[in-house]
Amino acid sequence: MKESTKILHSIPVDKLTGAITTPIYQTSTFVQEAPGVHKGFDYSRSNNPTRKVLEDLIATLENGKNGYAFASGLAAIDAVVKLLQTGDEIVAVDDIYGGAFRLFTHIYQKFGINIKYVDATDISNVADAVSSKTKLIWIESPTNPTLKISDISEIAKIARSNNALLCVDNTFASPASQKPLDLGADIVIHSATKYLSGHSDLIAGLVVTNDIELGAKIKFIQNASGAILSPFDSWLVIRGIETLVLRVRQHTENAQKIAEFLLSKKIVKNVYYPGLPQHKNHEIAKKQQKYFGGIVTFDLKIDNKEFATHIVSNTKYFKLAESLGGVKSLICLPCEMTHKSIPQEIRYKSNVTDSLIRLSVGLEDIDDLIDDLDQAFNSLSEKFTFKL
Numbered sequence: 001m002k003e004s005t006k007i008l009h010s011i012p013v014d015k016l017t018g019a020i021t022t023p024i025y026q027t028s029t030f031v032q033e034a035p036g037v038h039k040g041f042d043y044s045r046s047n048n049p050t051r052k053v054l055e056d057l058i059a060t061l062e063n064g065k066n067g068y069a070f071a072s073g074l075a076a077i078d079a080v081v082k083l084l085q086t087g088d089e090i091v092a093v094d095d096i097y098g099g100a101f102r103l104f105t106h107i108y109q110k111f112g113i114n115i116k117y118v119d120a121t122d123i124s125n126v127a128d129a130v131s132s133k134t135k136l137i138w139i140e141s142p143t144n145p146t147l148k149i150s151d152i153s154e155i156a157k158i159a160r161s162n163n164a165l166l167c168v169d170n171t172f173a174s175p176a177s178q179k180p181l182d183l184g185a186d187i188v189i190h191s192a193t194k195y196l197s198g199h200s201d202l203i204a205g206l207v208v209t210n211d212i213e214l215g216a217k218i219k220f221i222q223n224a225s226g227a228i229l230s231p232f233d234s235w236l237v238i239r240g241i242e243t244l245v246l247r248v249r250q251h252t253e254n255a256q257k258i259a260e261f262l263l264s265k266k267i268v269k270n271v272y273y274p275g276l277p278q279h280k281n282h283e284i285a286k287k288q289q290k291y292f293g294g295i296v297t298f299d300l301k302i303d304n305k306e307f308a309t310h311i312v313s314n315t316k317y318f319k320l321a322e323s324l325g326g327v328k329s330l331i332c333l334p335c336e337m338t339h340k341s342i343p344q345e346i347r348y349k350s351n352v353t354d355s356l357i358r359l360s361v362g363l364e365d366i367d368d369l370i371d372d373l374d375q376a377f378n379s380l381s382e383k384f385t386f387k388l
Contacts, residue, residue: 003176004245010060011238012053024235025049046223050231054238055206058196061175061241062188064208066215068222069234073171073191074099075227076205080136080167080187082221083214086112089133093120093150095143095350097169098339104138106341117346120150121281123158130162140169141180141288145297145334145358146351147172147272149281152288156184165214171195171325176248177291181210187218194325195294197240198247202233247327247363251294254369255361259296261370265377266388267307270351272297294362295324300355301388307380308333308355314379317364317372324360329369332358 001009014023025048032038041047051069059067070076077100084090090104094117104115118125120139130137137159141150152168159166167187168180174195180188190196192204209215222228229237252275259273274285275292285292300307311331312320318331322338332338335354339347347353361369 007057007061007241007244010057011242022050022053022235022238024231026231044231045226045228048228048231048234050238051229051234054229054234057238057241058175058190058192058206059208062170062181062208063179064181064188064210065212066219067206067208068215068218069192069229069237070205070207070222071227071229072203073189073193073205074103075225076189076191076207077103077169078227079207079218079221079225080189081108081113082225083165083217084108084113084135087133088135089114089116089131090136090138091116091118091126091129091134091164092138093140093143093148094118095146095148095352096138096140097144098334098341100138100169101339102341119148119350120155121148121284123151123154126155127158130158130164132162134162134164137164137166138169139166140172141178142172142274142285142293142295144172145272145295145338145356147274147279147293147295147297149274149279149285149288151284152180152183152185159186160184172293172295173289173291174244174248174293176245177289177293181208183288186211186214192237193323195248195251196244196325197237198243198326199236199240200323200326200328202236204229204233204237248291248294250363251325251361252291254363254366255294255296255359256292257366258359258361258369258373261373262296262298267300267302267377267380269299269301269303269355294360296359296361298357298359299351299353300357302386303353303355305333305335305354307384307386308357309336310380310383311376312357314376315372316375317368318359318376324358326360327363329362329364330360332360334358 055067165186188208190206
């Protein structure tokens with residue numbers, strides 16, 4: 001069965017009414033036949049029929065055994081970290097989402113969980129960082145925002161040989177493109193806010209495992225901590241997933257052309273996009289991903305925050321906003337937006353400079369998007385005097 005067919009036919013027809021779309025069970029509680037005797041649902045924090053459809057769906061798409069839906073991507077990350085205890089250690093990718101860095105460093109580190117940040121594109125860095133205290137290896141592939149690609153199967157071997165769990169943030173790739181569990185990961189997480197929902201209209205997170213016992217631990221944390229996804233937002237994610245493959249294909253096609261356009265601009269220093277042959281992890285991306293994705297990042301030859309701010313503030317179709325993965329194109333300046341919580345010296349080690357600009361390439365006509373970026377570059381040269 002092909003991926004598009006699998007997605008559409010993994011969403012069940014409602015058994016009660018035959019409804020082709022999933023009903024929204026907007027209820028807090030369920031009537032029981034006798035104390036403790038019910039139809040599998042007693043209280044919506046613990047279980048909800050609409051949320052269960054989404055959880056089963058994401059498990060199917062990731063080839064996992066169980067899935068869990070949370071109120072945000074960070075709530076999903078938080079649930080995974082709660083598997084650990086004081087004295088444990090996380091080895092995490094250095095080019096990490098700012099929210100994950102904030103959670104790891106400013107919340108969990110004070111509870112005695114140590115975090116080591118490494119460039120996970122070099123397998124030896126991961127192997128060297130792992131110790132007897134390492135219980136979790138955390139990678140994004142592609143990373144946010146410089147789109148580094150890590151070899152998931154090789155890192156999975158390191159995790160297994162050291163009795164550590166490997167968690168992969170699959171937000172940028174999505175299950176339409178990449179299946180980390182098939183590559184040996186233990187846990188996959190998503191900010192479903194992004195490509196899975198696809199329309200910039202909700203906040204949601206997902207966790208998937210392929211181990212029943214591990215899944216039961218995540219389920220306990222979900223219920224005990226209470227950061228569950230609402231029925232309506234669960235329904236919106238389900239609806240978004242129905243068109244996931246179609247959207248990812250078009251996002252990728254547009255992003256590839258944007259990346260190639262950026263290579264032609266003299267003011268641009270680096271273009272980060274795994275679909276470009278010159279991307280240092282291009283071959284690993286080809287091996288792991290079916291599509292290269294809709295995110296393109298670039299920086300300027302003159303590392304000037306004022307220049308970068310001018311560009312991101314003078315596009316028409318690329319809207320200046322945080323987040324990504326929606327049908328409308330977005331542009332952001334990570335140093336002042338998504339990665340502002342990361343100190344500059346740490347950011348720069350991962351090439352997140354003050355002039356780094358991240359594009360979430362949407363589904364608009366590609367000619368309009370290229371023209372929009374071109375006029376923003378032209379307006380920069382009209383306003384500022386500089387030599388390249």
